Amino acid sequence: MTQALPTKLPDLSSLRQKVGAALTGFLDTKERAAPGIELLHLTTALRGLLTGGKRLRSLLCLYGWQAAGATGDMTAAVRAAASLELFQVFALVHDDVMDDSDIRRGRPSAHRALATAYTDSGGPGSRAQAHGLGAAVLLGDLALVWSDELLRTADLSPGRLAQVLPLVAEMRSEVMYGQLLDLQTTGRLTGDVDTALHVIRYKTAKYTIERPLHIGAAVAGATPPVLDACTAFGIPLGEAFQLRDDLLGVFGDPAKTGKPILDDLREGKATVLMALAVQRASTAELKTLRELVGRSDLNEEHAAAVRTILNSTGARQTVEEMITTRRAAALAALDNAPFPGSTTASLRRLALDATARQA
Amino acid sequence: MTQALPTKLPDLSSLRQKVGAALTGFLDTKERAAPGIELLHLTTALRGLLTGGKRLRSLLCLYGWQAAGATGDMTAAVRAAASLELFQVFALVHDDVMDDSDIRRGRPSAHRALATAYTDSGGPGSRAQAHGLGAAVLLGDLALVWSDELLRTADLSPGRLAQVLPLVAEMRSEVMYGQLLDLQTTGRLTGDVDTALHVIRYKTAKYTIERPLHIGAAVAGATPPVLDACTAFGIPLGEAFQLRDDLLGVFGDPAKTGKPILDDLREGKATVLMALAVQRASTAELKTLRELVGRSDLNEEHAAAVRTILNSTGARQTVEEMITTRRAAALAALDNAPFPGSTTASLRRLALDATARQA
Structure with missing residues (x-):
């Protein structure tokens, strides 16, 4: 019908x-x-x-x-x-x-x-x-x-289902691979920005943005150029989305995020933000990070000391710039995408919201 | 091909x-x-x-x-x-x-x-x-x-896949329901034999025996009478299989089962065996069961005391009889099943092995 x-x-x-x-x-x-x-x-x-x-x-x-x-x-x-x-x-x-x-x-x-x-x-x-x-x-x-x-x-017709299910299988394997990386890196403080970016590509960019677009597109029987355009938009937007999430996890307002502000630091999440800070920290700053990040009893005072280092090393600023670059790449991909105009408009609004959000 | x-x-x-x-x-x-x-x-x-x-x-x-x-x-x-x-x-x-x-x-x-x-x-x-x-x-x-x-x-052809997948979905939901019941009943010592039987029907009889038969039969495009015969054979056999497992969990030889002999008693698994013992225990026996079953520090001496009660109440003997009855029902179902003779022979051998096994 x-x-x-x-x-x-x-x-x-x-x-x-x-x-x-x-x-x-x-x-x-x-x-x-x-x-x-x-x-x-x-x-x-x-x-x-x-x-x-x-x-x-x-x-x-x-x-x-x-x-x-x-x-x-x-x-x-x-x-x-x-x-x-x-x-x-x-x-x-x-x-x-x-x-x-x-x-x-x-x-x-x-x-x-x-x-x-x-x-x-x-x-x-x-x-x-x-x-x-x-x-x-x-x-x-x-x-x-x-x-x-x-x-x-x-x-769905058998043909459409046959187009959709492999994408769902990919999504499921990818998010689990991302979780595995997350699990292996959490609690080990390193300056390895590349690995941190690899994690968010699988854990978030593909899972949260690219694959949902793909799956919806496949339900409609999308052609390869449409799927490719979804990727070109989705991957940079997804990375920007997670980088924003990482900033909110340390600097956000818990009343808005609904998430305790100390959790990411207590767990020692291996974020891009933290890897950048480790790379650039002075000997004294690095000593402080090693002492505090990943401590299950980390308190507000400890968190304030870590935040100071994330600011002083410029890590926070660099992550903001990475978000800006990726948002721009996502929006540029939209300009070239073979999507109907109303879809492009919706995705543009979503990209702006997802990268500027406070929760 | x-x-x-x-x-x-x-x-x-x-x-x-x-x-x-x-x-x-x-x-x-x-x-x-x-x-x-x-x-x-x-x-x-x-x-x-x-x-x-x-x-x-x-x-x-x-x-x-x-x-x-x-x-x-x-x-x-x-x-x-x-x-x-x-x-x-x-x-x-x-x-x-x-x-x-x-x-x-x-x-x-x-x-x-x-x-x-x-x-x-x-x-x-x-x-x-x-x-x-x-x-x-x-x-x-x-x-x-x-x-x-x-x-x-x-x-599989789309038609066969459409016959197989709903059975797989049933199996997955059923085993999870069985696990849920198991989780809710473990650690609460009761004489509720019916609930214990309900658990093993979902956790084992359907999951381990009936549904694998169904799924294989559906791969071959089975008719309803074949599926029904799989159920008539599979449910009693599956119950007998789990009852044997419960006996082995308390009376088995760990060198053969590969499973520590004290685990079921330490966890306080709500087996049919235990429910029967609780139903029939004297006041003194019930006191002993309540003291020992579910204790994480339960030792070999404690286990011996529990085994004595499982014997003295006749619970062990009743479970053996329940296995015999169910094995007989499974074998009788085979006699009436519209299966090729070689399949019937294989299933008969499997039923005997599964209910008489020591591991």
């Missing part, structure tokens, strides 16, 4: 609503088919985690669909977009387990919330932490396999 | 070899396409985990394929079988993380091995445990998405 629609996509809040409705409908079905009420612990947790995000990946998926010239019935594209949101919940939940983070989007992280729910339901307190961790691993697993199911049942 | 083959499947070791070759070939491809050598940490770990198993699920998948009357080129069926082995590695690795198990198949569990590898490569010892856990979560995730990819690229 194709409906005639204008080439311009519905506005942002209407798009987010469509994706939200697809997710709600899918979880409703899963709850109705549940073999036991215990599953509702997990579906309820999923519903909670699916609210409050930026829905960045699903918007990009829908823009990708439009970039490939699609108009009309958006149902399959919306379902593909919704499946990316479910995948992102998987990634967040497991990421928080790996980093042992307490907070996500201003609320307790999944493993913390599930530990609390366990003791609230009468479980022994001595097992609460182990239970929370186990249940969160499982919750992530379920989000992952359900994201796959949501996409597979999106009513 | 279909080759004429006798209806009898190649012998067991040759089948295992075919599945092993499919797995090795897949991982070789992944290593060649890896975006960086770091990925070899994970592929090497996967290769290790893929050796040494019983390959029970892949054998059942191939028997399912034969049960549906297939002969000739086994390539797609072997790939589907191999994808179940990769899925099983995912399940084991995450299960060991959830249970915090030290040992799997006689060797250090994945998160322990990855923690050791991290410090060996110069990582700080203070982060070793957290790193091992994070890397194991990631390793499991990768095994899961790759199992999907291995199946999807098995060269």
Whole structure:
């Protein structure tokens, strides 16, 4: 059933609503088919985690669909977009387990919330932490396999599905490779900027920007030039997006980011920002960084000392410049992209928002 | 390319070899396409985990394929079988993380091995445990998405794939539901035999026996009567298999099972065996069970006291009888199944081995 629609996509809040409705409908079905009420612990947790995000990946998926010239019935594209949101919940939940983070989007992280729910339901307190961790691993697993199911049942033709699924497979392998690099580099303070850039290319640029565009475009049967233009726009924008995230992780306002401001420094995240500071630090500054970064008891005073060094070495300024350069490259790629004008306009606005954001 | 083959499947070791070759070939491809050598940490770990198993699920998948009357080129069926082995590695690795198990198949569990590898490569010892856990979560995730990819690229026709994938989706949701129940019941000592049976139906009977048969049968385009016969055979056999596993977990020989004999009791696994003992225990026996089962410092002496109660209450004997009843039901289902005679013979042998095994 194709409906005639204008080439311009519905506005942002209407798009987010469509994706939200697809997710709600899918979880409703899963709850109705549940073999036991215990599953509702997990579906309820999923519903909670699916609210409050930026829905960045699903918007990009829908823009990708439009970039490939699609108009009309958006149902399959919306379902593909919704499946990316479910995948992102998987990634967040497991990421928080790996980093042992307490907070996500201003609320307790999944493993913390599930530990609390366990003791609230009468479980022994001595097992609460182990239970929370186990249940969160499982919750992530379920989000992952359900994201796959949501996409597979999106009513795509076999031909289109055959175009979409390899891109999804690439995305999944890439984000896991990025996570692996992240895990291996976190806690080891180095001046290796190249490795830090390699990590964000896989962990963010491809996963958050390029692949959602690709997947939406493939739902619409995109040609190689459209996919290439998505890459030319997506990779620099994705790098800029993560560089902004790294700055917000140290200099941001926790009330706006919903993320404790000391976490990145306590974990010793191997960001480009930190690698630049290590490269340029004086002997005394380097000694301070080695003492403080990665300390689990790092406090506000320690963080202030680190921030001073990130400023004095010019690392913060250089990262700002890297963001500017990459944003410019992304916008230039848009100028040459074979996309409809309305898509270009939407992507331009998104690029500006994503790189100038405060949360 | 279909080759004429006798209806009898190649012998067991040759089948295992075919599945092993499919797995090795897949991982070789992944290593060649890896975006960086770091990925070899994970592929090497996967290769290790893929050796040494019983390959029970892949054998059942191939028997399912034969049960549906297939002969000739086994390539797609072997790939589907191999994808179940990769899925099983995912399940084991995450299960060991959830249970915090030290040992799997006689060797250090994945998160322990990855923690050791991290410090060996110069990582700080203070982060070793957290790193091992994070890397194991990631390793499991990768095994899961790759199992999907291995199946999807098995060269099945779109029609066959559409028959297979919903069964795979069912299997994945079911095993996760089983894991959830397991997680919620572990550490709470009760006499609830029904719940314990519900857990093993999802966690083992469907996952380990019924669904692998179904998936293999669907690869061959099975009709509903064939699928129903797989269920009639698979569910009782799967329950018997897990009941045997529970007995081995308390009474087995660790040198044969490759699993520390005290783990199930230390974790307080809510097995049918334990539920029966709780139901029938005297006040004094119940007090002993409550004191000992689920204690992380449970020792051999404690275990001996628990074993005495499992014997004296007749719980062990009842579980043996439950195994006998279920094995008989599975064998009776085979007598009525519309399978080729050679398949029936293979499944009969497998049913006897799986329920009488010592490891």
